[in-house]
Amino acid sequence: MASEQLNTEVGTAPESAIAGVVGTLGLKTDVFIAQLLNFLIILFVLWRWAYKPLLKILEEREVRIKKGLDDADAAGARLADIEKEHVAVLARAREEGAVFIKDAHARADEKREELLAKSRAEISKLVTDARKKIADERATAAEELKKEIAALVVTTAEMVLKERIDADKDATIMNKSLKKIKKSK
Amino acid sequence: MSIPLAAEPIAHIAGLTVTNSLINAWIAAIILIIAAAAIRFGARQRPGKFQSAVEMLFEFFLKTFDSVTHDRVRTRKFFPVVTTLFLFILISNWLGQLPGTGTFGIWEMVHGELELVPLLRPATSDLNLTLGLGIFAILLTHVMGIGALGFFRHAGKFIQIRKLFTSFNKGPIAMLTAIIDFGAGLIEAVGEFARAISLSLRLFGNVFAGEVLITVMLGLAAFVIPLPFQALELLVGVIQATVFSVLTLVFLTLATEPPHGEHAEEHATAEH
Numbered sequence: 001m002a003s004e005q006l007n008t009e010v011g012t013a014p015e016s017a018i019a020g021v022v023g024t025l026g027l028k029t030d031v032f033i034a035q036l037l038n039f040l041i042i043l044f045v046l047w048r049w050a051y052k053p054l055l056k057i058l059e060e061r062e063v064r065i066k067k068g069l070d071d072a073d074a075a076g077a078r079l080a081d082i083e084k085e086h087v088a089v090l091a092r093a094r095e096e097g098a099v100f101i102k103d104a105h106a107r108a109d110e111k112r113e114e115l116l117a118k119s120r121a122e123i124s125k126l127v128t129d130a131r132k133k134i135a136d137e138r139a140t141a142a143e144e145l146k147k148e149i150a151a152l153v154v155t156t157a158e159m160v161l162k163e164r165i166d167a168d169k170d171a172t173i174m175n176k177s178l179k180k181i182k183k184s185k
Numbered sequence: 186m187s188i189p190l191a192a193e194p195i196a197h198i199a200g201l202t203v204t205n206s207l208i209n210a211w212i213a214a215i216i217l218i219i220a221a222a223a224i225r226f227g228a229r230q231r232p233g234k235f236q237s238a239v240e241m242l243f244e245f246f247l248k249t250f251d252s253v254t255h256d257r258v259r260t261r262k263f264f265p266v267v268t269t270l271f272l273f274i275l276i277s278n279w280l281g282q283l284p285g286t287g288t289f290g291i292w293e294m295v296h297g298e299l300e301l302v303p304l305l306r307p308a309t310s311d312l313n314l315t316l317g318l319g320i321f322a323i324l325l326t327h328v329m330g331i332g333a334l335g336f337f338r339h340a341g342k343f344i345q346i347r348k349l350f351t352s353f354n355k356g357p358i359a360m361l362t363a364i365i366d367f368g369a370g371l372i373e374a375v376g377e378f379a380r381a382i383s384l385s386l387r388l389f390g391n392v393f394a395g396e397v398l399i400t401v402m403l404g405l406a407a408f409v410i411p412l413p414f415q416a417l418e419l420l421v422g423v424i425q426a427t428v429f430s431v432l433t434l435v436f437l438t439l440a441t442e443p444p445h446g447e448h449a450e451e452h453a454t455a456e457h
Contacts, residue, residue, distance in 0.1 A: 025312045026191020030201050035308070036317035038210050043269045045218050049225035051265045054236070054243060057228055064230075 149184075153177065188397050192311040193302045195291075205303055206311035209286075213276045213308055217269075243268070253431070254438050263437045266325060270318065271430035274309055278392055278422030281307030282399075282415055309425070310393040312385065319385030322433040323377055330440035342444045343374040380436065384429060391425045 157177060161170065192206035223235060232240055246268055250260040280286065286305040308314050330339040341347060345366045352363035395418045402411040 024190050026189070026204075027312055027316070028202060028204075031192070031204055031207060031311070032313040032317055034201055034207055035210055035311070035314040036321060038207070038214050039269075039273060039314075039318060039321065042214050042217050042273055043266065046221050046269050046272070047265045049218075049221035050239070051243075051268065053228045054224055054240060055261070055264070057230060057232075058240060058243065061230060 146184075150181070153181070188393075188400055190312075190393070192306055192313070195302065195304060204311065204313075205306040206308045206314065209277060209280050209305055210308035210311075210314060212305075213273055213280055216276055217272060246271075250434060253434050259438065259441060262329070263434055266322075267430045267434045267437070270322065270433055271426050274318070274388065274429055275422060275426035277308040277314075278426060279419065280305075281310065281392065281396060282418055282422070286396075307392050307396060309388055310396050312389045315385035315389040316381075317385075318388070318429070319381040319383075322384060322429075323381040323436065326433075326436045326440040327377075329437055333441035334443060338444065339440070343370045343377075345370040384432060388425050388429050391421055395421055 157173065160173065192204035194202045194204050195208065196203045220239075224239060227233070228236060247257075247260055247264065250264060250267065251257060254260045254263065283305070286303065286307065291302050291304070327339070330342075333339075345363070348363045348366055349360075352359040398414055399411055399418060402414050
């Protein structure tokens with residue numbers, strides 16, 4: 001048993017006690033160095049092959065993720081800006097359109113009024129012209145009629161005078177006719 | 186059935202005693218080197234399953250180390266050594282749970298008795314390895330300490346002679362504290378050796394005890410009974426790997442921090 005071995009070794013002498021303990025625990029220079037070297041090799045290989053590349057990748061990824069997030073934030077902000085602008089442009093366009101339409105309506109109304117007034121004036125002018133013409137024609141017709149009547153009266157009187165020449169009669173007829181003419185004039 | 190404290194030699198190659206624990210250490214090395222090669226030749230910006238798993242592990246380590254160092258730069262500096270310590274110790278511990286470890290071997294004449302010399306023995310149950318790791322870790326803390334603070338400031342933590350001189354014109358009480366600090370510094374210097382030995386003996390003791398426990402349980406009953414103890418050993422494997430590497434990390438952090446009192450002294454001179 002190991003413990004027995006330890007006891008016997010420790011029991012011998014003080015100067016060999018340390019050596020005994022060391023021997024019992026199996027401390028051997030070559031094995032010690034071999035174990036240490038083994039560990040150092042592992043340390044070196046892991047350092048060069050595992051830690052260095054992987055930690056580098058981790059750091060690079062961290063940077064990239066940060067940049068990506070920043071970019072996403074910036075893109076989001078820009079999108080919001082563009083949307084706001086879009087809405088503003090639409091609103092302005094609608095306003096302008098409304099103004100245009102109102103303008104067009106107003107102009108159309110104006111034009112219509114103008115046209116209406118013009119036609120009304122023309123019509124009234126035509127009507128007054130027609131009236132004037134009618135009045136003129138009536139006047140000329142009346143004149144002609146008067147002339148004809150006078151002529152007719154003269155001929156009638158001549159005819160009457162030819163048939164019954166009488167001084168009295170002639171005088172009364174003359175007076176009557178003159179009175180009639182005076183009356184009609 | 187007995188398990189000697191010392192790892193037993195299996196063969197001698199070119200003057201090197203190849204012990205069964207050394208074989209296990211080589212197996213652990215091969216596993217880790219294959220994993221490293223897989224990363225070296227397969228690492229992509231868009232990771233596969235294996236790379237993702239390793240990345241998650243590394244990120245977890247970085248975060249955990251940050252909570253000790255409070256400094257990403259130092260974390261990056263200590264990361265390779267501490268991670269390698271953890272991975273190597275963990276794999277060595279777990280390799281001890283493989284079937285055949287401690288039971289598969291050659292019958293040999295040892296000390297006049299016919300004994301089964303197992304071909305495999307957990308690498309961490311050999312004091313050669315754990316002491317090697319412990320001494321390496323503590324030496325590294327001093328190398329890092331000198332690198333971070335300079336030789337004299339680092340050495341000044343252990344040989345506090347500067348304070349001894351500056352205290353002469355500050356009165357007897359200052360001289361007394363300076364002498365006490367000087368003694369404390371020397372004790373701390375001894376403590377550095379104690380650290381190396383405690384690191385290595387803790388790991389060795391735990392893994393060795395586990396191996397003995399499993400062997401005893403296997404001797405009692407070959408089936409089912411050892412299973413809970415093996416599960417426990419898997420846990421112990423993680424815990425001991427964590428303890429060793431985190432303690433190393435703490436020692437590294439402490440070594441690279443400016444010595445105590447230095448700040449207080451600076452403040453005092455600034456105020457006056």
